[in-house]
Amino acid sequence: MQTPAIALTGIGLLALLCQWTAWRIRLPAILLLLIAGIFVGPVGHLLDPDALFGDLLFPLVSLAVAVILFEGSLTLNIKDLRGHGPTVWHLVTWGALLTAIIGSVAAHYILGLSWQMASVLGAVLVVTGPTVVSPLLRTLRAREHLTQILRWEGILIDPIGAIGAVLVYEFVALGYTEGAASHTLLLFGKTLLIGFGLGSLGGYAWGQILRRRWLPPRLHSFGTLMMVLTLFTTSDVLFHESGLLTVTVVGIWLANMRGVPTDEILEFKETLTILLISGLFILLAARLTVDQLALLSWPAWGFLGVLVWLGRPLVVWLCTLGSDLHWREKALLAWLCPRGIVAAAVASLFALKLEEIGVAGAEMLVPVAFLTIITTVVLQSLLSRPIARMLGVVEPPPSGFLILGANSVARAIALELQEAGFRVRLADTDWEATQEARMAGLPVYYGNLLSHHADRHMDLTGIGHLLPLSPYRELNNLAALHYAQEFAYGKVFQLAETRTRSDRHYREQALGHLPVLFEENATYARLQELIKQGAELRSAHLTDEITLEKYRALHEDKLMPLFCIDANERIRVANDEVPLDPQPGETLISLVYPESPAFGRQEAA
Numbered sequence: 001m002q003t004p005a006i007a008l009t010g011i012g013l014l015a016l017l018c019q020w021t022a023w024r025i026r027l028p029a030i031l032l033l034l035i036a037g038i039f040v041g042p043v044g045h046l047l048d049p050d051a052l053f054g055d056l057l058f059p060l061v062s063l064a065v066a067v068i069l070f071e072g073s074l075t076l077n078i079k080d081l082r083g084h085g086p087t088v089w090h091l092v093t094w095g096a097l098l099t100a101i102i103g104s105v106a107a108h109y110i111l112g113l114s115w116q117m118a119s120v121l122g123a124v125l126v127v128t129g130p131t132v133v134s135p136l137l138r139t140l141r142a143r144e145h146l147t148q149i150l151r152w153e154g155i156l157i158d159p160i161g162a163i164g165a166v167l168v169y170e171f172v173a174l175g176y177t178e179g180a181a182s183h184t185l186l187l188f189g190k191t192l193l194i195g196f197g198l199g200s201l202g203g204y205a206w207g208q209i210l211r212r213r214w215l216p217p218r219l220h221s222f223g224t225l226m227m228v229l230t231l232f233t234t235s236d237v238l239f240h241e242s243g244l245l246t247v248t249v250v251g252i253w254l255a256n257m258r259g260v261p262t263d264e265i266l267e268f269k270e271t272l273t274i275l276l277i278s279g280l281f282i283l284l285a286a287r288l289t290v291d292q293l294a295l296l297s298w299p300a301w302g303f304l305g306v307l308v309w310l311g312r313p314l315v316v317w318l319c320t321l322g323s324d325l326h327w328r329e330k331a332l333l334a335w336l337c338p339r340g341i342v343a344a345a346v347a348s349l350f351a352l353k354l355e356e357i358g359v360a361g362a363e364m365l366v367p368v369a370f371l372t373i374i375t376t377v378v379l380q381s382l383l384s385r386p387i388a389r390m391l392g393v394v395e396p397p398p399s400g401f402l403i404l405g406a407n408s409v410a411r412a413i414a415l416e417l418q419e420a421g422f423r424v425r426l427a428d429t430d431w432e433a434t435q436e437a438r439m440a441g442l443p444v445y446y447g448n449l450l451s452h453h454a455d456r457h458m459d460l461t462g463i464g465h466l467l468p469l470s471p472y473r474e475l476n477n478l479a480a481l482h483y484a485q486e487f488a489y490g491k492v493f494q495l496a497e498t499r500t501r502s503d504r505h506y507r508e509q510a511l512g513h514l515p516v517l518f519e520e521n522a523t524y525a526r527l528q529e530l531i532k533q534g535a536e537l538r539s540a541h542l543t544d545e546i547t548l549e550k551y552r553a554l555h556e557d558k559l560m561p562l563f564c565i566d567a568n569e570r571i572r573v574a575n576d577e578v579p580l581d582p583q584p585g586e587t588l589i590s591l592v593y594p595e596s597p598a599f600g601r602q603e604a605a
Contacts, residue, residue, distance in 0.1 A: 007052050014040065015278030023485075030132050030281055030340065031377050034370065037285025042293060049283040058352075061284070061345050064276040065158075066232040066247045067225070068341060071273045072134075072155040073251025074262055088152045090319035092160050096126045098318065100164060102311035110303045111368070116172040117361035120354065123168040124347050124365065125307060125339060125372055127161035128154045132338040132377055140384050141395050144461050146329055150336055158342045159244035163191050165346050166240060172359065191242045194235050199249025202231045206250070207257040217261075224265050225272070244342075277341060284344045285370065292367040300368055304375055312337045328391040335387055338376040343369055398464030398487075399571055400424060404449055404479045405470035406433035406442075409527045413469065413562070414442050416537040416589055420565060423462040427454070428470070449479055465573065466492045467517060471524050473497055480514055493517035493575060495524055515575035518562055527591075534594040537562070544584050555592060563589040 018036050022029035040046040049057055078085075103122030107113050113121065133154035137147050167188055206227050209215055215223050231250060232243035254260050313334040320330050347369035354362035388394045400423030403410045407430070414424040414437070427445040428434050434444045445458045466483040468476035476495045484492045494514045516522075538559075540551055552559065564572045564580050565587040574580045582588045 004052060007047060010040075011047070011279055011282055012275075015275070015282060018282075019274065019278060027381050029278070031374065031381065033278055033281035034285045034374055034377075037282040038288060038293075040282070041286025042288045042290050047282075047286045049287050053283075057283070058349050061280060061349070062236070062243070063229060063232065064280050065342055065345050066243055067228060068273055068276055069155070069158055069244055070228045070247040070251045072158075073248045074255050074265070078252075078256050087320055087323050087325070088149055088156065091149075091153045091315070092156045095315045095319040096157060096160055096164065098315050099126045099311055100168075102314070103307055106303050106306040106311070107368075110306065111299050111361075111364060113361040113364060114359075117354070117359055117364070119168050120165065120172055120350060121365055121368060123161070123165040124343055124350065124369060126164060127158050127342045127346075128337055128339060132340040132373075133336070136336065136338065136380060136384055140388055141398070141461055142332060142388055142393050143329065143395060144459070146332060146393060147459075147461065149333065154340075156248070158340075159195070159248045162244045162342055162346055163188075163195075163242065165350065167191075169350050169353070172354070187239065190239050191245065194238050194242045195245030196249055198231060198235050198238075199246040200253060202227065202246070203250040203253025203257070207254050207260045210254075210261060211257070211259045220261065221265050280341055280345065284348050287348060288366060288370060292363060295364055295367050296371055300364075300371055303368065304372055307372065308337065308376065326393075328393050331391055332388055332393050336380060336384060338380050339369070339373045344373060395462050398460075398462050399569075400463040401465045401467055402427065402449075402460065402463045402483070404428075404466070404468045404476060406430060406437040406444055407469070407471065407528070408531050409524065410467075410469040411437050411440055411442065412531055412537055413467065415440060416539070417563070418442065420539065420563075420571075420587070420589065421569065422571060425459070425463060427458070450475075450482055460486075464488065464491050467573075468493065468495050469524065469527075471528070476524075484514060490515065490578070493573065496520050496522050515577040518560060518574045520576055522560065530591060530593060535591050538590055538592045540588050540590070542582055542584050542586055542588055547584065548582050548588065551588065558593040558595055560591040560593075561588060562591055565589070 014036050015033065018032040019029050022032050037047075041048075053060060100119075100122045103125050104115070104119045105122075107118035107121045108115055111118070111121075133150055137150055140147075142150075206224065209223075210220060228247050228250065232247050235243040235246040254262055313331075316330055316334040320333070325333075347365050351362050351365040354365070385394075401414070401417055403414055403424060403426045406426040406428035410426055410428075414426055418424050418441075425443045425445060426434070426437050427447070427449040428437075429446070429448060431446065434446045437444045445454065447454060447458075449458075464487055466480065466487060468479050470476055470479075473495075480492055480494045486492075492514055494516055496516050496519070540546070542548060542551065548561075561574050561580050561582070563574065564582040566572075566583075567585050572578075572580060580588075
């Protein structure tokens with residue numbers, strides 16, 4: 001890469017390729033990004049981040065990490081913890097301290113580092129991070145409370161771990177001189193005061209600006225970004241690295257403040273976060289050198305083993321004493337501890353500074369950190385699902401329904417499915433429709449179903465079907481294609497369209513492998529018109545006396561069969577490929593037309 005323009009374009013294209021490949025093979029993108037960075041950096045000598053950015057490299061890294069942490073904390077609703085707050089608090093406080101101590105001892109005795117350098121390495125490797133935890137949780141589908149514990153820990157541990165690492169670095173940089181301990185404690189108090197004070201004040205003030213509409217909607221995302229960067233920079237000027245705590249507090253404050261419109265902001269931040277994460281991992285991995293990689297001999301693997309197989313289980317066991325978690329659930333928490341972008345960024349920054357002041361062993365910091373990141377991501381990406389199944393802590397086979405749309409048709413179907421005992425989640429960008437769904441007691445995701453934010457944060461626990469029920473053909477079809485990669489075959493459907501030659505050709509070319517929902521003439525327009533006229537969803541338990549034929553005759557065939565539930569509570573969805581064929585002993589859910597002679601009567605129990 002000869003010029004900055006070529007280098008930046010190449011980084012962007014390489015990041016896109018890594019993200020797409022990760023999506024296709026269902027692995028966290030961080031792994032491929034790190035491999036790509038090593039390939040173009042120390043292996044291929046195609047990219048030199050220090051020469052490309054110069055003194056701007058680490059300020060840019062710091063600002064990018066601040067945006068990533070803010071975006072993650074903006075999704076943290078305190079209600080999600082549901083009684084497991086103490087466990088999270090223990091993990092991110094004295095659990096983090098214990099992790100740092102175990103890592104420091106292991107680094108000293110296994111890697112042979114001085115106590116100064118070992119303490120820095122132990123502090124740096126405390127953090128996990130949402131950039132690697134969230135993709136794992138999405139494919140894992142563990143029990144909901146375990147998912148929330150791990151998600152909260154992954155986001156909160158980043159600023160806490162980074163601050164702890166800064167304090168240890170300051171102590172080491174002072175060289176154990178007289179007054180170093182009191183100086184470090186003073187810095188810790190200053191960090192908490194600035195982080196919580198400035199974060200709370202900034203979050204409240206910006207929440208008021210957004211809630212009172214003092215800023216036009218088109219400037220909400222841009223204004224929030226600049227607010228985050230301003231608070232981060234101000235906080236860091238007051239005390240170095242306190243900005244991470246500040247922006248995390250701001251995000252949590254906004255996420256839990258009533259009446260603050262954060263959904264559009266999240267949609268903007270998710271695209272920016274993909275760009276920042278992708279670029280950061282490539283750049284930081286490209287800074288590795290062949291000499292650093294050569295330092296990774298068996299002691300480094302031994303240190304990693306102690307950190308993952310001894311340190312994490314011990315910390316989880318101690319932090320969950322007195323909780324109502326089963327030992328199987330604790331075992332999963334003990335297994336999941338991948339490291340992410342903050343560990344990489346802080347390690348790279350501290351290594352440079354410690355080498356400048358001549359601390360022995362500083363050259364080990366970056367390669368050991370990246371070894372930990374790559375190994376934990378690879379192992380836990382490949383083995384977490386089998387381990388969770390073996391432990392029996394995954395949700396039952398997903399039988400619930402993700403419904404695109406919160407309109408009258410989607411609400412009517414979702415209410416009937418929920419009444420039948422199946423989990424449902426509606427998704428729509430229509431604020432009024434989502435509000436009506438919430439008032440009806442239906443779980444709703446307000447936002448773009450195809451967005452990266454939905455991929456990372458929408459709870460699909462127990463969900464195994466997609467019903468595209470929006471009035472927009474292109475959106476229905478894109479959602480069907482997207483979730484065909486997520487759910488099993490026969491669980492994702494396409495909605496029927498007006499039967500014109502062009503529609504049939506389009507469907508055959510783009511969606512021919514997906515079954516048509518309900519029946520060929522069950523278009524959105526027809527379903528909406530039937531619901532508008534008063535059609536209702538009815539459940540009927542079929543018996544030897546009341547068969548499907550008799551049930552149809554009762555209504556003079558003025559109904560549309562939609563779902564069938566067998567005696568084992570398994571549900572089948574009517575479609576054009578597999579006949580519904582309800583049998584005696586099963587429950588049939590149908591849309592009964594208003595002109596049915598039996599309309600309004602009580603159905604068979």
